[in-house]
Amino acid sequence: xxVDANPVxxxxxxxxxxxxxxxxxxxANGNGPASPRALVQDLSFYYGPNQALKRVNMPIADRRVxxxxxxxxxxxxxFLRCFNRMHDLQPGSRYEGSxxxxxxxxxxxxxxxxxxxxxxxxxxxxxxxxxxxxxxxxNVCYGLRLRGMRGxxxxxxxxxxxxxxxxxxxxxxxxxxxxxxxxxxxxMQRLCIARALATNPEMILFDEPTSALDxxxxxxxxxxxxxxxxxxxxxxxxxxxxxxxxxxxxxxFMFLGELVEYASTAKLFTNPSQKRTEDYITGRYG
Amino acid sequence: MDKIELGxxxxxxxxxxxEQLRTDVLQMGGLAESQLRQALHAxxxxxxxxxxEVANLEVRVNQMEIDIDDECNRTLATRAxxxxxxxxxxxxxxxxxxxxxxxxxxxxxxxxxxxxxGLERGSVDGHRIVRHLGNVxxxxxxxALDVFARLDAPAALAAVRRDRQIDEEYDAxxxxxxxxxxxxxxxxxxxxDLMWVARAxxxxxxHAKNICEYVIYxxxxxxxxxxxxxxxxxxxxxxxxxAAAELAPSAGTGS
Numbered sequence: 001x002x003v004d005a006n007p008v009x010x011x012x013x014x015x016x017x018x019x020x021x022x023x024x025x026x027x028a029n030g031n032g033p034a035s036p037r038a039l040v041q042d043l044s045f046y047y048g049p050n051q052a053l054k055r056v057n058m059p060i061a062d063r064r065v066x067x068x069x070x071x072x073x074x075x076x077x078x079f080l081r082c083f084n085r086m087h088d089l090q091p092g093s094r095y096e097g098s099x100x101x102x103x104x105x106x107x108x109x110x111x112x113x114x115x116x117x118x119x120x121x122x123x124x125x126x127x128x129x130x131x132x133x134x135x136x137x138x139n140v141c142y143g144l145r146l147r148g149m150r151g152x153x154x155x156x157x158x159x160x161x162x163x164x165x166x167x168x169x170x171x172x173x174x175x176x177x178x179x180x181x182x183x184x185x186x187x188m189q190r191l192c193i194a195r196a197l198a199t200n201p202e203m204i205l206f207d208e209p210t211s212a213l214d215x216x217x218x219x220x221x222x223x224x225x226x227x228x229x230x231x232x233x234x235x236x237x238x239x240x241x242x243x244x245x246x247x248x249x250x251x252x253f254m255f256l257g258e259l260v261e262y263a264s265t266a267k268l269f270t271n272p273s274q275k276r277t278e279d280y281i282t283g284r285y286g
Numbered sequence: 287m288d289k290i291e292l293g294x295x296x297x298x299x300x301x302x303x304x305e306q307l308r309t310d311v312l313q314m315g316g317l318a319e320s321q322l323r324q325a326l327h328a329x330x331x332x333x334x335x336x337x338x339e340v341a342n343l344e345v346r347v348n349q350m351e352i353d354i355d356d357e358c359n360r361t362l363a364t365r366a367x368x369x370x371x372x373x374x375x376x377x378x379x380x381x382x383x384x385x386x387x388x389x390x391x392x393x394x395x396x397x398x399x400x401x402x403x404g405l406e407r408g409s410v411d412g413h414r415i416v417r418h419l420g421n422v423x424x425x426x427x428x429x430a431l432d433v434f435a436r437l438d439a440p441a442a443l444a445a446v447r448r449d450r451q452i453d454e455e456y457d458a459x460x461x462x463x464x465x466x467x468x469x470x471x472x473x474x475x476x477x478x479d480l481m482w483v484a485r486a487x488x489x490x491x492x493h494a495k496n497i498c499e500y501v502i503y504x505x506x507x508x509x510x511x512x513x514x515x516x517x518x519x520x521x522x523x524x525x526x527x528x529a530a531a532e533l534a535p536s537a538g539t540g541s
Contacts, residue, residue, distance in 0.1 A: 242366050269368050271507030281368040284294045 034061035034249070035102075037203065037233040038083075042097035043109070045078055047090065052078045054257045055097065060203070062102075065225060065234040067248035067265065069241055071280065075257040076237045080205050083108060083235065084122045085115035101202075120147065123196030127208040129188035131180035131195070136163075136172050139180045139191055143199040158198055166194035167224050186217025193224060197232075204228065206236040210243065222247050241281055245269045253277045300365055304374060307357055308435075311378050311385075314350040315431040317343055318385045321392040322427060322490060326420045328399045329483065330413055340396035347389040351382045373507060377500040381434065384493040388427060391486040391493075398479050410466055410473055412480045416487065419455045423487040423494070426452065430494040430501075439505040442498040443522070447515055452491035459484040 036059035045053040053075050060066055068076040078087070085108070087093045099108040101121075108118055120143070131139050140159045141149075149155060159176065163169040168190040172183070180191055189209060196204050206225070210218040225234055225247050238244050244251055245265060252262040253276070261268060261277045272278045295301050321343040328336035358379050361367060367375050426448055433442040463477040463484075502510050502518075506525075510518045 241368065245368070270372060272369055278369045279294075282371045283296050283300065 034064045036060060037062035037102055038108070039100045039102070040097070041100065043079070043082065043099060044096040045075075045082060045087065046092075046094045046096075047087075048092035052257055053082070056254075056259045058252055058259055058262045060233060060235060061250055062233055063229055063231065064249040065229050065236060065247055066250045066252065067244035068235070068237045068252050068254060069239075069244050069280070070254035070260075072239075073256075074254045076254050077207055078257075079254065080124075080207055080235060080237050083203065083205055084119045084124055085109070086124070088115050120199055121201055122203045122205060123199065123201040124205040124207070125189070125192050125196055125209050128212055129185055129192050131183070131188050131191050133179070133181055135177045136180050136183070136191060137176040140194050140198050142195060147199065162194040162198040163191075165197045165228075166190045167220065167227070168194055184217070186213050186220060189213060189217070189221060190224065193221075193228075197228075201232060203233040203235065206234065206238075208237055208239060211239060218243075241269075253280060255280070303357075303361060303365070304371065307354065307361065307375070307378055310350065310354050310357070311381055312431060312435055314347060314354065314382060314385050315427075315434065317347050317350065318388040318392070319424070319427055319431065321347065321389050322395075322424055325392040325395040325399075326424065328396055329420070330417070332399060332403055334400045334403060337396035337400040340392055341400075344389050344393045347386055351386040354382050355379065370504070370507075373504045377504040380500050381497050384496045388490050388493045391489050394486045395483050398482060402479060410476065412476055412483075415459055415462060415480060416483050419452065419459060419484060419487045422448075422452055422455065423490040426491055426494040430497040433498060433501050437501065437505050439502045439522075442501040442505075443510075443515070443518060445498045446495050446502075446510075446518075449491050449495040452488055456484055456488040456491075 038060040040056055040058050040060070043053055043056045044051060056079060068079060070076050081087055082095065083099060087095075095109040098110065100106070101108055106113055108122075132142060137156075137159050140162045141155050144155060144158055149158070160169060160173075163172065168187060171187060172178075172191075180188065183191060189212075193204070193209075209225075210221050213221065222243065225236070228234055229249075236244075236248065248265045250262065251265045251268045253260045253268065253272075253274075255276055261272055261274045263272070268277065269281060272281065278284075293301050293305075321340050324336050324343070325340045328334070328340065358375050361375055365371075426445060429441070429445045429448075433439075433445060460481065463481050466473045467477050496511075499510050502508060506522075508518070508521065
């Protein structure tokens with residue numbers, strides 16, 4: 001694995017101010033070096049006897065897009081799902097290691113941490129758009145109501161903010177109470193993003209968010225992800241390597257449950273340091 | 287990644303496309319090389335019919351530049367190459383520009399022969415003065431194409447170093463020409479022709495050096511343009527040391 005040793009103290013104030021390994025002094029947008037929002041340390045995950053993740057170590061850069069690439073079955077979705085504890089209900093599953101979320105340094109996969117709290121802070125968007133069979137506005141309100149928000153004005157404002165954030169407001173503002181399932185695939189996916197945004201998460205996980213969409217809808221989602229990185233940390237799994245190259249700042253290549261290489265996207269796609277990465281991204285794998 | 291393999295793509299047509307591109311570049315390089323060889327021969331023999339042949343080759347070299355460029359465009363658009371494949375295509379796009387310019391320089395030399403019937407051989411033997419420079423430039427071009435064919439980064443670096451020899455030789459010729467012109471103003475016309483020839487050969491050396499630099503980039507991903515050779519050598523040595531340490535069994539602990 002090719003991540004430089006990263007100094008991580010348990011309460012490591014200098015650790016999360018430290019630069020993300022492989023990070024250029026400035027990114028393409030002229031922003032300064034990113035500091036890690038989360039640090040994955042020796043993370044292993046087991047589905048019963050099967051070890052799906054093998055001691056993964058990597059930082060997740062704050063307010064940047066990190067892409068996970070790798071062939072099917074390499075563990076990238078499993079890795080992503082660890083971040084909001086999606087495996088908890090799977091019988092016989094087990095986490096080892098930790099995902100430390102800064103600045104409080106809580107361990108996302110620690111037993112003492114409530115998965116509901118984790119999911120309030122870390123939203124997720126899936127491959128197939130999965131809005132609830134209710135109205136557009138209700139979909140966005142769902143998480144807020146769970147949190148106990150009741151005021152109509154407050155909720156209406158939050159709906160507008162989330163829908164604007166997901167670049168969907170102009171298309172649906174006249175039919176907020178229409179059924180969500182009547183939207184197009186791309187709109188539904190943006191509605192799911194709005195739903196994830198409504199609770200003001202710090203991080204959003206995307207599991208192949210555009211693989212069921214046409215190129216135009218895909219472009220809109222990509223544009224949206226680029227805008228989201230201003231406020232939230234994004235972790236995205238994608239099979240489309242060009243997409244990873246286009247939208248991410250950092251890329252991690254995984255293979256058979258291991259993290260093979262983690263580097264800035266520009267470096268990984270032009271001059272990877274590992275042969276396995278090179279073979280995969282140039283289409284020589286197999 | 288200090289090794290570059292063109293084959294073994296899952297898409298076999300992709301292998302063939304990249305291999306074809308590389309073959310085309312080498313063919314174009316061969317044409318540019320023979321253009322220069324003929325231009326130098328024309329200069330040595332003051333044979334203006336050879337000069338016409340150089341002009342004919344120029345047309346073919348230019349056409350190859352356009353064709354290879356088109357093929358690179360198509361590859362970029364349809365295959366979206368990454369990593370070493372991307373570096374190969376980028377290096378090819380740049381290499382053919384330099385090769386085309388080598389052709390231009392050869393053409394310039396041939397033009398002097400065609401217009402003036404060669405360098406004057408009065409009191410000063412112009413050809414004798416540039417003969418050595420011509421041979422070194424030709425050799426360097428040949429080596430640049432050779433390292434391109436073999437994807438040999440260390441040899442490319444050695445070739446880059448030899449461009450200095452050409453630059454020194456060029457400076458010496460300039461000084462010589464100036465001395466002759468001061469001594470006898472009747473030689474001015476001949477000396478200016480001679481300086482044009484020397485200048486063209488010096489440029490050929492630069493183009494060959496550029497090609498070597500693209501090879502270093504293509505193989506190891508290191509951009510060595512505008513970097514002192516000594517620094518590049520130090521970097522390569524440091525890199526080799528790290529690679530050797532990584533290969534040591536104690537370091538193979540994965541993540």
